[in-house]
Amino acid sequence: xxxxxxxFDLYGEYFRYAGGGVRLGPLTTLMxxxxxxxxxxxxxxxxxxKEGWFDSDKSGRxxxxxxxxxxxxxxxxxxxxxxxxxxxxxxxxxxxxxxxESVLARDRRKRIETALTWCGFGSYGGAVxxxxxxxxKRLREMCTGDDELHVQVLSSRSTGLPDDRLISQRCxxxxxxxxxxxxxxxxxxxxxxxxxxxxxxxxxxxxxMRLIQxxxxxxxxxxxxPSALLPAGWRGRAAHEVFTEAHELLRADAEQxxxxxTGEELASPDM
Numbered sequence: 001x002x003x004x005x006x007x008f009d010l011y012g013e014y015f016r017y018a019g020g021g022v023r024l025g026p027l028t029t030l031m032x033x034x035x036x037x038x039x040x041x042x043x044x045x046x047x048x049x050k051e052g053w054f055d056s057d058k059s060g061r062x063x064x065x066x067x068x069x070x071x072x073x074x075x076x077x078x079x080x081x082x083x084x085x086x087x088x089x090x091x092x093x094x095x096x097x098x099x100x101e102s103v104l105a106r107d108r109r110k111r112i113e114t115a116l117t118w119c120g121f122g123s124y125g126g127a128v129x130x131x132x133x134x135x136x137k138r139l140r141e142m143c144t145g146d147d148e149l150h151v152q153v154l155s156s157r158s159t160g161l162p163d164d165r166l167i168s169q170r171c172x173x174x175x176x177x178x179x180x181x182x183x184x185x186x187x188x189x190x191x192x193x194x195x196x197x198x199x200x201x202x203x204x205x206x207x208x209m210r211l212i213q214x215x216x217x218x219x220x221x222x223x224x225x226p227s228a229l230l231p232a233g234w235r236g237r238a239a240h241e242v243f244t245e246a247h248e249l250l251r252a253d254a255e256q257x258x259x260x261x262t263g264e265e266l267a268s269p270d271m
Contacts, residue, residue, distance in 0.1 A: 001213060003036045003044045009212055011067060012075045014255065018264040021066035026262040033202055034209070081219040082212075085240065086133055090226035092157055092164065095135050099127035100150040112151060115142035120223045122171025130171050132225055161228060168229040177221055178231065181239040184214065189242050195249035201257025208250040215243045 010030060015022045028041045045065050048054050053074075054065045067075070097116060099109065113123075119139045121129040136153045143151065158164050168174070188211065195207070222236055230236075255266055 001034050001036075001209065003031065003040055004048070005213065006031060006034055006036065006209065007044060007048065008071075008075070009209055011071070012079060013208070013212065014258045014266060015262075016067060016072075016075060017266040017269060018262065019066075020072070021064045022262055022264070024063045024065065027065070029261050030205070030258065033206060078216070082216055083244070085237075086224045086226075088227050090132060090228060092161075093132075093134075094156050094158070094164075094167070095121075095131045095133065096154045096156045097121055097129040097131075097139065098152040098154065099129070100152070101127045104150055108147060108150065111144060112147050115139060115147070116151075118142055118220065122168075122223055124167065124171050130167055131223060132168075132229065133223075165229055168223075168225055172221075172223055172225075174225075174231055174234075177218070178233075178235050181218065181235040184218070184239045185235060185242050187214070188246055192242070192246060192249065195246055198253055201253045201260065204250045204253035205257050208247065208254045211243065211246050211250070215239075 007027075010027070011020075011022075024042070024045065027045070028038045031041045032038070045054065045056075045063075049056055049065065053068070053071045055068045056063055056065050058064075099112060101109075104112070116123075116129050116139065119131065119135045119142055120133065121131045121135065121139075123129050139151070139153065140148050158167065191207075198204075199207070218236075218239065227234075259265060
């Protein structure tokens with residue numbers, strides 16, 4: 001597991017429920033469970049603080065790294081994308097984003113396209129992007145500087161469901177994503193009975209982090225389309241159910257291990 005990603009996963013799953021901070025010593029112990037050396041932890045945390053993701057304070061020789069507004073927003077948005085699903089009902093209204101290609105420098109275009117992808121838009125081709133959900137506000141929040149001035153956001157309807165399905169097929173590779181969801185199910189579903197029996201806290205933490213890192217790539221590829229736009233036999237919702245069940249089954253043992261290492265009690269997750 002990449003140390004940087006592991007830091008955010010530990011904060012997102014555990015330390016956010018302990019006031020948002022953790023001392024470097026216990027963090028190093030937990031990172032060591034995943035084979036990350038102490039020197040690497042110090043370098044990663046110093047770099048993340050310099051980039052503005054964390055604040056820090058010092059008591060004696062012990063440094064505590066705390067979430068700040070920037071990192072809280074990132075974790076909140078990521079958790080929403082992973083755990084919450086859009087209502088299945090759809091009124092047929094698309095949010096359409098049009099890029100002003102004539103004045104877009106390469107770096108600006110890349111930033112805007114990254115924001116569009118993060119917000120669940122799919123590229124129809126060229127400067128045209130679609131989402132079946134109202135993501136205009138989120139897109140504006142994701143755009144930096146005056147980037148939003150180069151994106152026009154519209155609401156539109158097609159002539160009917162056949163055209164809507166063609167739009168979704170062109171904007172997203174649903175076949176490949178569906179195959180990947182099936183592989184996720186086949187990988188983790190057989191472990192559910194073992195998770196139900198419980199396991200040592202350290203092993204539960206490792207299994208839970210592995211589960212999260214495997215699954216989290218999907219919500220950022222999946223536009224969470226309404227059923228009317230999905231191909232027959234779609235496996236996305238089944239994969240989500242396997243993930244949420246496994247995630248909950250591992251929670252108690254993993255959390256107890258984190259509490260033992262850090263000495264900090266965890267509040268109940270809000271979702």
